[in-house]
Amino acid sequence: MDINIILICRSSGRRYGVIECDPVVLKDYDKGAYLFLPSAVMRTHGVKQQREAVKRTPQEQLMSVFEALDILGTTRWRVNKRVLSIVDRIWNSGGRLAGLVDRSDLCSPTKPETDDELLLKKWKWKTRSVKKENMERHSQRCDIELKLAVARKMKEEEGFYYPHNLDFRGRAYPMHPYLNHLGSDLCRGILEFAEGRPLGDSGLRWLKIHVANLFAGGVDKLSLEARVAFTENHLDDIFDSADRPLEGRRWWLNAEDPFQCLAVCINLTEALRTPSPETFLSHVPVHQDGSCNGLQHYAALGRDKLGAAAVNLVTGEKPADVYSGIAARVLDIMRRDAQKDPEVFPDVHHARALVNQVNRKLVKQTVMTSVYGVTYIGARDQIKRRLKERGAILDDSEIFGASCYAAKVTLAALGEMFEAARSIMSWLGDCAKIIATQNQPVRWTTPLGLPVVQPYHRVGRHLVKTSLQILALRRETDKTLTRAGHGPPAEDSFPPNFVHSLDGSHMMMTAVACKKAGLTFAGVHDSYWTHACDVDVMSRILREKFVELYGTPILENLLESFEQSFPSLSFPSLPDRGDFDLKEVLDSPYFFN
Structure with a gap:
């Protein structure tokens, strides 16, 4: 499948959208990155106010942003040929393994030869269902073909680059849309760093931890030493996965991210079979991921001790699991409710039906999206889907009532554990609502100077x-959204967007510091990647930069900017904050892990 994506590469004349030589250094809003085609530093999607705000900003103010994007864009990648060959074997044999879609369509059901309206209605329903499934499969097959086409074209290249730019909040993304490290497990398994580095004393340990982190079943919630032990206990399975990935026991398919797990199994096997594993050159990116990162930022903003402990901003023998913590609180509330008088408390029967259904998975999506302003309706629908998946409650009306009750209890538990986060979210939303009354968009400047x-x-x-x-052509008007029903209103969208601008700043600050320390660095929002031998150094740097970021008066600066921009408006006072010592983050082993 020949593919023309974005760019003619200077060295070969072929078109991929990935660059085979260093990207051009960013110098202005639309100067830099690609060699021939113009590319803007921010994806504004036609929003004139955002584009003009960035264009008017002095270059000196944006130098840190430009530097970080240049660093991300000059990380050199290559295709992992062994993993690609295994993917090709699976794909050529019909897919259906490791999350790859089935390459064949479902057969349409035969129309029954009957006048029975009920049977004909079932046939029509099943026909629609099959058609929908086949359309989804077709879409997924096209997506995989695009990714594999790029990988096959680039597999002989010694290295290539992904120029980056920003979304309007300041989060960085590769400009090339298909095969990149922000993509699916398939993309991440196929890609590796072009530069190899010796594992050294600590790299072998981090490779073992990385295997455990990629696995399913909560292994990534164990202590670091327990994760090392997990990998060492499965060395036979790891060797078998590397030697006979499709003919053997296929242990790697049990991983949550199977292709990434397979890549690490191959790398670890090769290292352990060398006379000196410490000198083995590893190309595999090892990840350090934040623990419910949005809530980590809220806990730091609010100096919230309880919230900080729940999301691993403090030292602990093993990682705290915020989802399990909320599930435990929800279960306690439901057990108390189940003992109440049904005549006084009408939700007693829901509490009794759900007591045995509460676990981490039931509340996880609601907790994850709470930082992005999930509503009661959204939480209800999320929990309803989980209950339907289990099939424990069969009656639809009963599921609806139980979901309403469970959503109410889950949001209450979240409010108890993250009271400071809730108060900051409310304050941000109130400020946005006040600004929207002037028919003005909410504006702010990130800690790195990005408007x-x-x-x-x-x-x-x-x-x-x-x-x-x-x-009929759609066009943007000058009227700001202020209420639900017409899109995301200002008070709902500002809190998550503001926090995203902070996590983007943290990632870019870490990228710059890692480059100065001589590390290879790649970032996927709240997941930071480097060579196995450099994980300890990167871990120290990202903690130092988090403390540095929140050592600045972020909320105070935000309020001051609002008051300067709208002197006639009265904004609410800053929410009360706790006395959590940010320096505790420096010694927290599971802040990112």
Whole structure:
């Protein structure tokens, strides 16, 4: 499958959208990155106010942002040929393994030869269901073919690069849309660092931890030493996965991220079979991921001791699991409710039905999205889907009532554990609501000096009459969204967008510091990657930069900017904050792990 994506590469003349030589250094809003095609430093999607805000910003103010993007764009990658060959074997044999879609379509059901309306109705329903499934499979097959086409074209290259730019909040993304390290497990398993580095004294240990982190069944919630032990106890399975990935026991398929796990199994096997594993050159990126990172940022903003402990900002013998913590609180509340008088408390029967259903998975999605402003309706629908998956409650009306009750209890438990986060979210939303009354978008500047303008405006229509038809073109108006029903209103969208701008700043600060320390660095929002031998250094740096980021008066600066921009408006006072000592993050082994 020949593919033309974005760019003609200077060295070969072929078109991929990935660069085979160093990207051009960013010098202005639209100067840098690709060699021939213009590329902007921010994806504004046609929002004039955001584009103009970045263009008007002095270059000196944006130098830290430009430097971080240049560092991310000059990380050199290559294709992992062994993993690609295994992917090709699976794909050529029909898919259906390691998360790859089935390459064949489902057969449409035969129409029954009957006049029975019920049977015909079931046939129509099943036909629609099969058609929908086949359309989804077709879409997934096209996506995989694009990824594999790029990988096959690039597999003989010694190295290539992914220029990066930002979304409007300041989060960094590769410009190339198909095969990149922000993609699926398939993409991440196929890609590796072009530069290899000796494992050294600590690299072998981190490779073993990385195997455990990629596995399913909560292994990544064990202590670091327990994860090492898990890998060492499965060395026979790891060797078998590397030697006979498809003919053997296929242990790697049990991983949550199977292709990444297979890549590490192959790398670890090769290292352990050398006379000196410490000198073995490893190309595998090893990840350090934040623990419910949005809540980590809220805990730091609010100096919240309870919240900080729940999301691993403090020292502990093993990682705290915020999802299990919320599930335990939910279970306690439901057990108390189950003992109440049904005549006084109408949700008693829901509490009794759900007591045996509460676990980490039931509340995980709601906890994850709480930092992004999940509503009661959203939480109810999330929990409803989990209950339907289990099939424990069969009656639809009963599931609905139980979901309503469970959502209410889960949000209450979240409010108890993350009271400071809730108060900051409310304060941010209130400020945005006040600004929206002036028909103005919310604007702020990130700690790295990047101006941000929320791009949410009402959409109007412009009619173009032709001799054949009337075309209705959508266009952005000057009216800011202020209430639900027309898109994300300012008070709902500002808190998550603001926190995203902070996690983007933390990642870019870490990238710059890692480059100065001589490390190879790649970032996927709240997941930071480097060579196995350098994980300890990167771990120290990312903690230091987090403390440095929140050592600045972020909320105070935000309030001051609002008051300067809208002197006639009255904004609420800053929420009360706790006395958590940020320096505890420096010694927390599971802050990122």
